[in-house]
Amino acid sequence: MMRKYFTYILLLGFPLLGAQNKENQNSGYQKNWASLEQENENLAFDADLKLSDAEKALDQKMSELRQQVIRDAKEKKIPLNNLSFSEIKPMIESSQLFNIIRTMPKGGLLHTHSGGFTDVKWVIEAARKYKECYVYDQKDHGDYIYGQLAFFEKGKVPGGFVNLDQKLISTPGFEKELQDLLILKRDNLCSYTDYWIEFEKRFQRINLLLPYRPFFKEYYLKGFQDLAKDHVQHVEVRYIFGDLYDFQHGKYPSKTAITDLQDVVKQIRKTNPQFTLKLIYSSFKFLGQDEVEKQLETAFEFKKEYPDLISGFDLVADEATGKRINYFQGNWVRLKELSKKYGVEMPLFLHAGESNSVSNKNVLDIALLNNQRIGHGLNLMYFPKTMELIRHQNKLVEVSPISNQVLGYVSDLRNHPARVLLSNGVQCSISSDDPSVYGYEGLSYDFWVAFVYWELDVKALKKLVFNSINYSSLNAGEKKQAVEYLNKQWAAFIQKAK
Numbered sequence: 406m407m408r409k410y411f412t413y414i415l416l417l418g419f420p421l422l423g424a425q426n427k428e429n430q431n432s433g434y435q436k437n438w439a440s441l442e443q444e445n446e447n448l449a450f451d452a453d454l455k456l457s458d459a460e461k462a463l464d465q466k467m468s469e470l471r472q473q474v475i476r477d478a479k480e481k482k483i484p485l486n487n488l489s490f491s492e493i494k495p496m497i498e499s500s501q502l503f504n505i506i507r508t509m510p511k512g513g514l515l516h517t518h519s520g521g522f523t524d525v526k527w528v529i530e531a532a533r534k535y536k537e538c539y540v541y542d543q544k545d546h547g548d549y550i551y552g553q554l555a556f557f558e559k560g561k562v563p564g565g566f567v568n569l570d571q572k573l574i575s576t577p578g579f580e581k582e583l584q585d586l587l588i589l590k591r592d593n594l595c596s597y598t599d600y601w602i603e604f605e606k607r608f609q610r611i612n613l614l615l616p617y618r619p620f621f622k623e624y625y626l627k628g629f630q631d632l633a634k635d636h637v638q639h640v641e642v643r644y645i646f647g648d649l650y651d652f653q654h655g656k657y658p659s660k661t662a663i664t665d666l667q668d669v670v671k672q673i674r675k676t677n678p679q680f681t682l683k684l685i686y687s688s689f690k691f692l693g694q695d696e697v698e699k700q701l702e703t704a705f706e707f708k709k710e711y712p713d714l715i716s717g718f719d720l721v722a723d724e725a726t727g728k729r730i731n732y733f734q735g736n737w738v739r740l741k742e743l744s745k746k747y748g749v750e751m752p753l754f755l756h757a758g759e760s761n762s763v764s765n766k767n768v769l770d771i772a773l774l775n776n777q778r779i780g781h782g783l784n785l786m787y788f789p790k791t792m793e794l795i796r797h798q799n800k801l802v803e804v805s806p807i808s809n810q811v812l813g814y815v816s817d818l819r820n821h822p823a824r825v826l827l828s829n830g831v832q833c834s835i836s837s838d839d840p841s842v843y844g845y846e847g848l849s850y851d852f853w854v855a856f857v858y859w860e861l862d863v864k865a866l867k868k869l870v871f872n873s874i875n876y877s878s879l880n881a882g883e884k885k886q887a888v889e890y891l892n893k894q895w896a897a898f899i900q901k902a903k
């Protein structure tokens with residue numbers, strides 16, 4: 406026993422001396438630890454921001470409210486981390502945190518799609534007011550699917566379609582059924598085996614409504630109004646052009662959609678004078694090079710005529726089934742030539758890396774192209790060299806957390822890839838992608854989800870919000886005004902919410 410004690414003293418010194426040494430060693434260790442912590446923080450996307458005292462007070466408050474959410478969930482035995490968006494939606498809405506986030510100025514919504522951003526309940530209500538609106542109430546057959554909505558002239562209604570208003574009156578419960586057919590849910594995180602097939606059906610069900618000119622105007626007005634109400638000051642829509650029509654005039658020239666949208670913006674500006682809109686001309690990844698070439702020519706023509714409204718070009722569709730971005734390299738090479746011909750630039754805003762697979766290498770093209778913003782970039786973290794390039798090139802990733810969960814790319818939202826991007830200094834902004842298809846309006850839900858699941862602070866929220874204007878396609882003059890407005894709104898928000 407004695408011998409053991411001596412050995413202990415020989416090895417470790419007398420206890421008192423040891424304590425002093427330990428303290429020295431500890432402080433050295435602690436210093437290294439603290440500097441390592443600082444070095445990590447310095448790499449983050451929001452490292453350049455410093456919060457004011459008022460912002461720090463709000464940060465403290467919001468952090469406590471997040472703890473409240475977690476405590477409430479525990480008490481009610483709600484497994485917050487293993488539920489889908491539609492399942493936690495009521496909890497989001499009843500939280501105090503949501504009340505604050507709803508009043509937060511959001512800056513710009515940089516990533517949303519025509520056909521996916523106006524409240525589904527409103528769509529049904531507005532459509533039924535048109536006596537020429539019909540719904541397909543038969544099993545999917547040929548060109549039509551169950552629950553598909555469309556306008557037809559009397560006497561020219563295809564078989565299987567019934568008047569929407571009459572159907573809603575005669576069949577109690579059909580309204581709820583139709584809502585469910587227009588919204589994609591992922592309850593239990595496992596409702597479908599192929600989300601994109603179900604997702605695209607939602608678009609098909611309203612696709613025939615949107616080209617009908619009277620409805621078109623109402624649809625966009627309502628969509629922009631809801632966004633403005635949610636403190637979104639600027640919107641960029643991935644817009645798929647098609648001809649508008651009505652039964653009196655037949656088809657309108659394709660540019661009518663642009664002038665109609667300009668009118669809608671004018672109307673919004675009566676109550677929200679700062680509201681701005683840009684359209685990103687969008688085509689499809691499943692087309693061939695020749696078809697995309699034609700689409701690009703049209704995009705250039707439109708941009709030449711409406712340079713303040715059309716900002717750039719994108720290709721959409723499921724990346725797992727569409728063609729690779731690299732397949733279109735012939736089209737990308739010709740962009741310079743087309744720019745010369747039309748006298749305008751056509752920056753790209755491509756969806757890339759909306760995937761969990763390393764065999765999808767679309768993000769590689771982004772680093773080589775004039776593509777300042779990337780839609781989704783979920784698998785960017787698997788390509789470290791490209792991620793580094795994108796960080797250096799100061800390109801922004803448009804992140805849509807709820808969309809990513811509903812479409813099956815992420816289940817537990819704590820594990821969203823954007824967290825890796827943010828901590829590695831890749832700039833991001835928050836978008837809603839197709840909120841109406843996921844059953845919500847506005848941008849507050851996405852911010853709530855990001856704040857709660859990614860353990861963000863007010864500094865990160867502020868950077869995400871300001872990024873959405875700084876990386877927008879507003880021109881220099883518009884951007885200056887937009888930032889000034891946002892600064893004022895932000896200061897007012899902090900004063901009120903802290």
Ligand SMILES: [Zn+2]
Nearest residue numbers: 518756780838
């Ligand atoms: Zn998208």
